[in-house]
Amino acid sequence: MHWDKEFIQLLGIQYPLIQAPMFGVSTVDMAVAATQAGCLGSLALADIDADAAVQVIRATRKLTDKPFAVDLFVHRIPEVTPELVRKYGEVKAFLETFAAQHSIEVVIPELSAFKINEYHSLVDVAIEEKCKIVSFTFGNLDETSIARLKAVGCILIGTCTSVREAKILEKSGIDLICVQGIEAGGHRGSFVDEEIPQIGGFSLLSQLYDTVDVPLIYAGGLSNGRTILAAQVLGAKGFQIGSLLCASAESSLKYFEKQRLISAKEGDVILTKSFSGRYARGIKNTFTDAIDDSGYILPYPYQNKITGVLRAVAKRNEKVDFLNLWMGQSLPRFSERSTADILKELLADVERYRGYKI
Incomplete structure (x- = not known):
C-alpha cells in the first residue's frame, strides 16, 4: 500500500x-x-x-x-446579554480569589475590555x-x-x-x-x-x-x-x-512546559472545559481540578479570554499547574x-x- x-x-x-x-x-x-x-x-x-x-x-x-x-x-x-455580564463578574471574582490563594497576582479586566x-x-x-x-x-x-x-x-x-x-x-x-x-x-x-x-x-x-x-x-x-x-x-x-x-x-512551549509533557503518565490526560469553555484534551492539573466542576465556566471564547489573563501570569512565573498543556491519549x-x-x-x-x- x-x-x-x-x-x-x-x-x-x-x-x-x-x-x-x-x-x-x-x-x-x-x-x-x-x-x-x-x-x-x-x-x-x-x-x-x-x-x-x-x-x-x-x-x-x-x-x-x-x-x-x-x-x-x-x-x-455568544451575544453579550445581561446574564453573560453577570456570570462574567462571578467567574472573574472566583478566578482572582483562586489565583491569590495560589500566590498568583492577577487583575482580570472587565468583559468590555476584550476584543x-x-x-x-x-x-x-x-x-x-x-x-x-x-x-x-x-x-x-x-x-x-x-x-x-x-x-x-x-x-x-x-x-x-x-x-x-x-x-x-x-x-x-x-x-x-x-x-x-x-x-x-x-x-x-x-x-x-x-x-x-x-x-x-x-x-x-x-x-x-x-x-x-x-x-x-x-x-x-x-x-x-x-x-x-x-x-x-x-x-x-x-x-x-x-x-x-x-x-x-519549533514549538512555542517553554522548556518547563515541554518537560511536563514529557513526564506525563497514564491518567494525566483528560477532557476539560476549564480553560476555554470548549472541550479540549490535555494534562490534568491544579487548575482543571478546581474549575471543571466549579460552575465557573463561561461559553467560548469568553472563558478562553478570561483565563488567558491568569495563564499569561502563570507562564511568566513558570507555574505549570495553571497552564493548558494539550496532548492526546497516546502519550507519544x-x-x-x-x-x-x-x-x-x-x-x-x-x-x-x-x-x-x-
Whole structure:
C-alpha cells in the first residue's frame, strides 16, 4: 500500500503528513520545518485579528515557497446579554480569589475590555493573501465564505467528530474532511451536538469511509508508523500529526512546559472545559481540578479570554499547574529535535512497517 497520489498532488506535497495547526504551540518555524520534510505545514490563525494574520502568512512566505495551510476557528460568538455580564463578574471574582490563594497576582479586566474576533475577516485575509489551502474547526463556514474561497481556487478542509458533522461538511462542498478522533489532543472540533461525540477515532474513520465520498484526513493518536498505516487501511488519505510535535525545537512551549509533557503518565490526560469553555484534551492539573466542576465556566471564547489573563501570569512565573498543556491519549515519545526530523523519522517508521504480515 502506497500513498494516495491524487491526495498528494491536490495539496502539492510529497508526503501526506500534515502538521496540526495547534494554536499556542505551532509556529511559523514549525510550519516551515514541516514543508522542509515534504509535508504540509499549517498556520494556526485561530481567531487572531486580520493584521496579525497577514504578518504571520507573509513571514511564512519569506521562509518557504512550498504549500502550507491556514487554519481558522469558525465559531459562533455568544451575544453579550445581561446574564453573560453577570456570570462574567462571578467567574472573574472566583478566578482572582483562586489565583491569590495560589500566590498568583492577577487583575482580570472587565468583559468590555476584550476584543472578540469573528472569522469573516480572516476569510478576507486568506483571499487577499492568495492562500491556497484553508482549514477550519469548531463549525462550518457559511455558504458565502465557501463560495468566495472556492472562486479563487482555495482547497477547503473541514473538521468533524461525528458522521452527522461529516455529512454537513460534504453537503457544503468542503474538499477534504479531517476526522478528529476522541484520542486527539487539543480542542474538540465538534459543532453539531451539545455534548461532544464519544466515538473512538478509528471507529469513526471506518464509518465515514463507508458514508461520505470526500477524501479523509485522520487526526488522533498517530504517533508511529503502525498507527499511520492502520489509519490508512481504514480509509484515511492524509494524516495529521499534533502531539508528537509539541516538544519540538519549533514549538512555542517553554522548556518547563515541554518537560511536563514529557513526564506525563497514564491518567494525566483528560477532557476539560476549564480553560476555554470548549472541550479540549490535555494534562490534568491544579487548575482543571478546581474549575471543571466549579460552575465557573463561561461559553467560548469568553472563558478562553478570561483565563488567558491568569495563564499569561502563570507562564511568566513558570507555574505549570495553571497552564493548558494539550496532548492526546497516546502519550507519544516526545522529541525536542526539529519538526522536520521528527516527521522524517515518522515517515521512515511507516516504511519499516509497509508489507508487514500480520
